[in-house]
Every structure is written in C-alpha cells, then in structure tokens.
Amino acid sequence: MKRLRLRCEISAPEEEALRAAVQGPFVHAAEQVIVRRGERLNSSILLLDGLLARYKDLSNGQRQITHLHVPGDFADLHGYTLGYLDHNVITLTPCRIARAPHAKVTEITGRFPNLARAFWFSTNLDASIHREWEVSLGRRNAIERAAHLLCELQSRLLAVGAAEGNGFGLPITQNQFAECLGLTGVHVNRVLRELREAGLADFRSGRVTIHDRPRLESLAEFDPLYLYLDRPAN
Amino acid sequence: MKRLRLRCEISAPEEEALRAAVQGPFVHAAEQVIVRRGERLNSSILLLDGLLARYKDLSNGQRQITHLHVPGDFADLHGYTLGYLDHNVITLTPCRIARAPHAKVTEITGRFPNLARAFWFSTNLDASIHREWEVSLGRRNAIERAAHLLCELQSRLLAVGAAEGNGFGLPITQNQFAECLGLTGVHVNRVLRELREAGLADFRSGRVTIHDRPRLESLAEFDPLYLYLDRPAN
DNA sequence: CGGATTATTGATGGACATCAATTCTAGTGG
DNA sequence: CCACTAGAATTGATGTCCATCAATAATCCG
Numbered sequence: 001m002k003r004l005r006l007r008c009e010i011s012a013p014e015e016e017a018l019r020a021a022v023q024g025p026f027v028h029a030a031e032q033v034i035v036r037r038g039e040r041l042n043s044s045i046l047l048l049d050g051l052l053a054r055y056k057d058l059s060n061g062q063r064q065i066t067h068l069h070v071p072g073d074f075a076d077l078h079g080y081t082l083g084y085l086d087h088n089v090i091t092l093t094p095c096r097i098a099r100a101p102h103a104k105v106t107e108i109t110g111r112f113p114n115l116a117r118a119f120w121f122s123t124n125l126d127a128s129i130h131r132e133w134e135v136s137l138g139r140r141n142a143i144e145r146a147a148h149l150l151c152e153l154q155s156r157l158l159a160v161g162a163a164e165g166n167g168f169g170l171p172i173t174q175n176q177f178a179e180c181l182g183l184t185g186v187h188v189n190r191v192l193r194e195l196r197e198a199g200l201a202d203f204r205s206g207r208v209t210i211h212d213r214p215r216l217e218s219l220a221e222f223d224p225l226y227l228y229l230d231r232p233a234n
Numbered sequence: 235m236k237r238l239r240l241r242c243e244i245s246a247p248e249e250e251a252l253r254a255a256v257q258g259p260f261v262h263a264a265e266q267v268i269v270r271r272g273e274r275l276n277s278s279i280l281l282l283d284g285l286l287a288r289y290k291d292l293s294n295g296q297r298q299i300t301h302l303h304v305p306g307d308f309a310d311l312h313g314y315t316l317g318y319l320d321h322n323v324i325t326l327t328p329c330r331i332a333r334a335p336h337a338k339v340t341e342i343t344g345r346f347p348n349l350a351r352a353f354w355f356s357t358n359l360d361a362s363i364h365r366e367w368e369v370s371l372g373r374r375n376a377i378e379r380a381a382h383l384l385c386e387l388q389s390r391l392l393a394v395g396a397a398e399g400n401g402f403g404l405p406i407t408q409n410q411f412a413e414c415l416g417l418t419g420v421h422v423n424r425v426l427r428e429l430r431e432a433g434l435a436d437f438r439s440g441r442v443t444i445h446d447r448p449r450l451e452s453l454a455e456f457d458p459l460y461l462y463l464d465r466p467a468n
Numbered sequence: 469c470g471g472a473t474t475a476t477t478g479a480t481g482g483a484c485a486t487c488a489a490t491t492c493t494a495g496t497g498g
Numbered sequence: 499c500c501a502c503t504a505g506a507a508t509t510g511a512t513g514t515c516c517a518t519c520a521a522t523a524a525t526c527c528g
Contacts, residue, residue, distance in 0.1 A: 038459060056369050059455060064372040066365040078362075081355040086362050086460035110347065120354050121315040127357065128312075128320050130364035131300040135290050137371035138298040138416025142484070173506065182372025187484055189508060204507095205493085221293060225272060226320035376516070407474065421516055423476060439525085 014112045021104035022046060028095045035089035041079040043099040047071055050095030051172065054087045055179065065180040066133070067126060068092075068153070072160040078123045080105055092172050121228075128226045137182045140220070142191045145181045148220035150201050154210055155224050166213070171206035248346045255338035256280060262329045269323035275313040277335040281305055284329030285406065288321045289413065299414040300367070301360060302326075302387070306394040312357045314339055326406045355462075362460045371416045374454070377425045379415045382454035384435050388444055389458050400447070405440035 010018070025048055028034055034045065034052075045052075052069035054076075066087060069075045079085050080102050109116035132152070136145045153170065157163035170177075174192065175185035183191075195201045200216045202209045210216060244252070259282055262268055268279065268286075279286075286303035288310075300321060303309045313319050314336050343350035366386070370379045387404065391397035404411075408426065409419035417425075429435045434450045436443045444450060 054365070056365070058369070058373055062373045064369045066368045078358040081351055081358050082362070082462060086462075087365060113344065116350065117315055120357070123354070123358055123361065124312040124315050127361035127364055128316070130361055130368060131288070131290070131321060133368050134300045134364060134371055134416075135292070135298045137368055139292055139296045174508095175506080184485060185507085186486080186509090190484095193508085228316055228320075408476095409474080418517060419475085420477090420518080424516095427476085 014115045017108045021108050022098040022100045024098035025096045028091045030093050032091045033088050035076050037088050038084050040084050043101040044077045045075040046098040047073050047075050048096040051092040053090050053092050056087050063179050070156050071162050074122050132226045144220050146191050147216050151222040167209040170208045248349045251342045255342050256332040256334045258332035259330045262325045264327050266325045267322050269310050271322050272318050274318050277333040278311045279309040280332040281307050281309050282330040285326040287324050287326050290321050297413050304390050305396050308356050366460045378454050380425050381450050385456040401443040404442045
C-alpha cells in the first residue's frame with residue numbers, strides 16, 4: 001500500500017479508505033493464472049509483492065506478454081470499467097496480492113474524487129507503457145528491446161522502492177523475458193550475452209545488474225518520460 | 235457526438251452536458267501535428283471526422299504509430315489525468331474535431347459519475363487496442379498483421395457507422411499503414427498484393443474492400459472480444 | 469503538363485527463427 | 499550427502515522473413 005501512495009500522492013484519509021476497502025492479503029504460487037480472459041470480474045487485484053504478467057496466447061502456442069506488473073500496481077483495475085479482460089493475468093513469481101471489490105471501488109471513488117483520478121491515472125499509465133512496448137516490438141531490434149525493458153524495469157522498481165543499488169531481482173526465465181519482447185528464448189539468450197560482454201547489464205539466475213546505465217539507455221533510446229515519474233496533474 | 239453515444243450508452247442529459255462542454259468544431263488539414271509530446275494539456279480532442287494517429291519517432295527516422303483514431307474517439311483523453319502525452323498526435327486526413335477543456339471535463343464528470351465511467355472506459359478501450367497491437371507486433375507475421383488491422387478497422391468503423399457494406403475509406407498511404415504494423419512500406423505493398431490475390435481484401439487508393447471477412451479473420455486470428463463491442467458494465 | 473509523391477517490382481542481405489545438441493542448475497528422494 | 503531428473507541456459511548450424519537498395523510506373527495536384 002505504501003507503494004501505491006508513493007506513485008500517486010494520495011492523502012491520508014484516502015489511503016485509509018483504500019486500505020479499508022481491500023481484502024487480503026492473499027498469496028499465490030508462481031505460474032498461476034489468476035484472472036482469465038472473458039471472465040466477469042467483481043474485484044481488482046493490487047499487487048503487493050512479486051511479479052504478474054498480462055498475456056495473450058496464439059493458436060500456434062506462441063504467447064505475447066503485454067505488460068509486467070511490479071509491486072504497487074493495480075493489475076486489472078481496467079476490468080472495473082471493462083467488465084472483463086481481453087487477456088489473462090498470471091503470476092510469474094510467488095505473489096502477495098490484495099483484492100479491491102468493485103463495489104468498494106465505486107464507493108470510495110464516489111467519496112474521494114481524487115482517488116478516482118488516481119485510479120484513472122494508474123490505468124492510463126499502464127496504457128502509456130503499452131505504447132512504449134509497441135514501439136519496442138515494432139521498431140527496435142532485439143538487443144535494443146532487451147536493453148529498453150531492463151531500463152524500464154529498473155526505473156519502475158526504483159520508483160516503488162523495490163530495487164537497490166544497481167540491480168534488482170527478476171526471477172523469471174529467459175523464455176518469459178522473450179515473451180515480453182516478441183523474440184525467442186534462444187535469441188534472447190544471445191542478446192543477453194552481448195549485453196553482458198559489452199559490460200552494460202547482466203541478467204542471470206533471476207537477478208539483473210545494470211553495469212552502465214547511461215550506455216544502456218543510449219543503446220535502447222530509453223526516455224523515461226512515458227513512465228510519468230514526475231507525478232502528473234492530480 | 236452521436237458516435238460517442240453509440241459506443242457508451244450515455245443518457246440524454248449526459249449527452250447534453252457533454253455537448254455543452256465542448257468547443258468547436260475545428261478543422262485541421264492532413265499531416266498536422268495537433269498534440270505534441272510533453273506539452274501540457276488543457277483540453278482533450280474529440281474526433282468528429284477523419285483519422286488521427288498517435289505515434290512516436292525514433293532517432294533513425296523510423297516511426298511507430300501506436301494507435302489509430304476513428305470518428306467518435308476521444309483522442310487524447312488520457313492527457314486529462316496524465317497532464318501531458320508521451321507521444322504526438324497527428325492528423326492523417328483532414329479532420330473535424332471538438333475540444334473538451336479539462337475544467338469542463340472535471341465539472342461534468344463530477345456532476346455525472348456515469349459519464350466519468352464512460353470516459354474512463356474509453357481510455358481503457360484504447361489500452362485494450364494497444365495490447366492487441368502488441369500481440370500483432372510481437373507475434374504475428376506481416377500478412378497476419380495487415381489482415382488483423384483491416385479486420386479491426388472494419389469492426390471499429392462499423393460500430394460507429396462510418397463503414398458501409400463490405401468496405402470503408404482509409405485514405406492513408408501504404409507507408410503510414412506500414413508505420414502501424416512495424417513494417418516497411420515496401421513489404422506492406424507485397425503483403426497487400428497477397429491479400430488481394432488471395433481474394434481476401436483489397437486496400438487501394440484510399441479504400442478498403444473486404445472480400446472474404448471469415449477467411450481474413452481466420453488468417454489474422456482476429457477475435458473482436460478486445461474491442462468490447464457488446465457494451466460492457468457501466 | 470510537369471514535378472513530386474506514392475505504388476510497385478526485382479535483387480540482395482541480414483536479423484532472428486528454427487532445429488538440435490549439450491551443459492548447467494535446482495530440486496528430489498534415496 | 500549425493501546421484502537423479504527435469505527444466506533452463508547455452509551454443510552451433512541452417513533457413514526464412516522482412517529490410518534494404520534500386521529502379522520504374524502510376525497517380526496526384528497545382
């Protein structure tokens with residue numbers, strides 16, 4: 001909960017209302033589908049700890065992860081207005097979550113318009129990240145995509161206090177990483193080696209170490225504007 | 235304005251409030267950047283006629299279009315909570331737009347919570363389309379991407395009454411189409427020829443004709459669920 | 469009608485996929 | 499504590515899809 005506040009300048013009473021509205025925490029093992037495409041939703045998930053992914057499957061067995069969620073994210077708040085999701089949500093690691101029943105969301109956003117704005121902002125931020133991923137998937141080559149995602153994750157994790165020093169935990173497989181990047185695991189492996197050998201970054205056994213952030217950003221053409229870390233209008 | 239109502243089940247007084255809130259219409263020529271990345275926003279654009287694109291440029295001159303807007307879309311409503319955009323918005327064709335000052339948005343959403351939900355829904359729908367584009371860009375090959383986008387555009391245009399019969403106007407260049415798909419204009423040209431010769435669809439001189447929608451959908455693995463055309467919870 | 473943009477087609481090259489081993493690692497049970 | 503095993507990572511060889519380069523044809527527009 002602390003993390004949500006950090007991102008969104010919520011007042012004390014607002015935070016209290018939110019805290020009172022959510023249920024949990026609940027824990028889930030890794031690799032559990034916790035929201036299914038098309039299924040009607042009555043509550044939304046606040047990720048407290050761990051990593052979640054939104055993804056879509058194709059008939060040939062390929063998968064595209066469309067978003068990674070870090071602690072503090074409202075993972076499927078968009079389901080509140082959409083009614084159901086167009087994608088699945090899966091735990092990539094063991095996760096601790098809280099649930100906000102939609103009835104409570106209606107209630108507290110009615111009581112605190114500022115909270116409604118913060119929630120809306122949160123879904124708009126997700127969309128902004130989607131757009132940057134579209135740019136990566138459409139126009140960046142493999143090494144640039146990998147570099148860009150590493151930059152993004154470090155920035156987002158630092159913003160919520162879930163990264164320390166020049167590294168962060170990323171306990172996912174290279175295949176899952178590849179599913180974010182629209183690449184194969186094999187090629188991601190080669191590209192990670194390149195990044196390592198160039199002294200830019202090291203992603204190995206569930207942990208990322210950024211050795212040269214400036215050059216990594218430059219390689220990826222990373223510009224954090226799309227993360228709205230300066231706390232926008234509210 | 236009629237088109238917004240079609241998508242969102244707004245009541246008569248709500249529609250009236252919205253109509254009273256917006257300024258315009260204004261007209262813009264084609265190829266005009268009408269919202270600039272990073273620039274602080276005081277109003278949001280409702281597209282009445284024409285086509286708008288959200289896009290990002292890369293330093294090597296490449297461009298990725300991240301979203302196409304059709305009439306009835308609120309093109310940069312997300313700027314209301316974000317404060318500024320992470321991308322530019324450009325007119326692809328001559329456009330007629332209305333502008334909703336953010337102060338008015340605040341006012342009418344305060345007065346009509348249902349309208350606030352409808353606005354929030356609208357930005358969440360944009361995000362859903364972003365996700366489907368991520369899937370295309372990450373996992374579909376060139377012909378599938380083209381087929382998918384043609385299916386999407388026909389569905390969206392039909393939904394707002396801007397398509398007739400088995401075709402619709404799409405007065406953009408093959409290069410702009412390619413910028414949506416993460417491809418080059420040259421390759422899009424070849425792929426469009428394939429679609430034409432297979433008797434699936436014809437995109438030629440600013441007009442799309444869908445000859446075999448079922449096979450086009452099947453080729454693209456198009457599933458309209460992500461467009462939320464069934465009018466979701468509100 | 470002339471100039472520019474757009475579309476079209478061919479030839480070549482490169483980035484990433486695919487296929488296929490092999491090695492490494494972590495978890496399990498004896 | 500150590501074989502055993504399954505998944506994950508790594509590396510090599512080959513193939514393919516799309517980019518790039520280049521030229522010509524078509525179309526648009528003042």
